[in-house]
Amino acid sequence: MTTKNNQITDQEKAIEQTTTVVEPQKTKEQIKQEKKAELKLKYDEIIADLKNPVKKAVRRRKTGEKLVAILRGFIFFGLSFIIVFPIFQEISLAFRDPLDLNNKLVNWIPENFSLFNVKISIILLNYWKALWNNVKVSTISTVCQLFATSLAGYALSRLKFKGSNIIFWLLMLTLIVPPQAVSLSRTFYLGSFDIFAFGNHPGLFEKLLGHTLKLKGTGKTIVFYITSLTGQGIRAALFIFLFRQFFRGIPVELEESAQIDGAGVVRTFISVMLPNARGVITTVALFAFVWQWNDVYYTSMYEVSGDTYPMLTAKLVTMSERVAALILQPQYVNIVKTIGEGITKNALFTETLLNTAALLIMTPLLIAYLFVQRLFIEGVERSGIVG
Incomplete structure (x- = not known):
């Protein structure tokens, strides 16, 4: 049986060898021609894609999006x-040792970290007391601004009356007129405040109290609250405009x-308008608080800040004078001894x-x-100013 099986397998191998066709080997020229044909086919496909108007438009759009993204x-x-560079610079200077001020090798990272500048600034600003005063004044003024400007914006958007458009455009005019143009009249009026006073006729407070109200002076923050409640606060016209435009869209x-x-x-x-105006209320509140916090002009004009009632920004304006007087005040003798009298006279210090x-x-x-x-981002998005 084994011999028969071996004979059968030998016969099958012989049949396979006779049936297989031996392919002739390709020459180098034929291989080269085939590669050329493949390259030409790919080239034709690329040219066809480039000439295809639909694909051309898609490519142009994608290229434009990439360029816009890079530009953005x-x-x-x-x-x-x-925005960030000045903040980093201030942080670097705040924690730099005064002895490194003239060191040209020190640029961004202080060679010697020190809290000396922070401690001196806190003393010169009367920081903690001034911080509390700023928080109090800014918060109350913001609430007064929201109350007055929201009412005015609602009245100008919904309660149509004669002269409403004239009043609105006069309010918009106050955005263009610089505050210095009305500072004299406002200072004179608030320096001797009264109601229903006309010419030589005494007003209400003069009749009841025997004198007018002096709203200017150190610690008299009521001047900010009165101006905010009467729609004359910082950027009040802008807030009225925002409320008016928002209420018109409801x-x-x-x-x-x-x-x-x-x-x-x-x-x-x-019940109806204010709950829908949460976005614009948030936006106005944040802007009003920040602008009141950073205010220097009106704080100086009303003479609110002083030694007994410090305000942060007003203290910052006059800080250079107090730095120059450091060596003249006995409570700062130890500080001067620490860093040297020459450093305190240095302008960089x-x-x-x-x-x-x-x-x-x-x-x-x-x-x-x-x-x-x-909340601020949502407020800006939801406050959508519409015509």
Whole structure:
């Protein structure tokens, strides 16, 4: 049996060898021609893709998107650098040892870290007392601004009366007119404040109290609250404009349904309009708080800040004078001995303290912004200014 099987397998191998066709080997020229044909086919496909109008439009759109993304990245990087660079510089100066001020090798990273500049700035600013005063004044002024500007914006958007457009454009004019143009009249009026006074006729307070109200002076922060409640606060016209434009975008049907239910103007404003205006309220509140916090002009004009009632920004303005007087005050004798009298007379030392003080003033706002960042962004998105 084994011999028969071996004979069968030998026969099958012989049949396979006779049936297989031996392919002739390709020459180098043939291989070269085939490669040329493949390359030409790919080239034709690429040319066809390039000439295809649909694919051409897609490529053009993608290229445009990439260029726009690159340009946007450069712009954002530039703006971020402009905003962040001064902050980094202030941080670097704040923690730099005064003895390193003239060291040209020290640029960004201090060679010797020190809290000396921070301690001196806190003393010169009367920081903790001034910080509390700033928080109090800014918070109350912001609440007064929200109350007055929201009412004015609602009245100008919904309560149509004769002269409403004229009043609105006069308000817009106050955005163009610089505050210095009205500072004299405002200072004179608030320096001797009275109601219903005309010419030589005494006003209400003079009749009741025997004298007018002196709203200017150290610690008299009521001047900020009165101007905010009467729609004359810092950037109040802008806030009225924001509220007016937002209320104009709310459907009238909401008010009509509230009026059908028996709601009056005040009830409609409180129950219908304000709950829908949370976005613009957040935006206005943040802007009003920051602008009041950083205010220097009105604080100086009303003479609110003083030794007994310090305000941060007003203290910063006059800080260079107090730095120059460091060596003349006995409580700073130890400080002068520590760094040397020559350093205190150095202009770089004064600039370093001013930078440190500015950083101290700005730090509470930066910390607060970390917590309200989401609300602020949502407020800006929802406040949608419409025509």
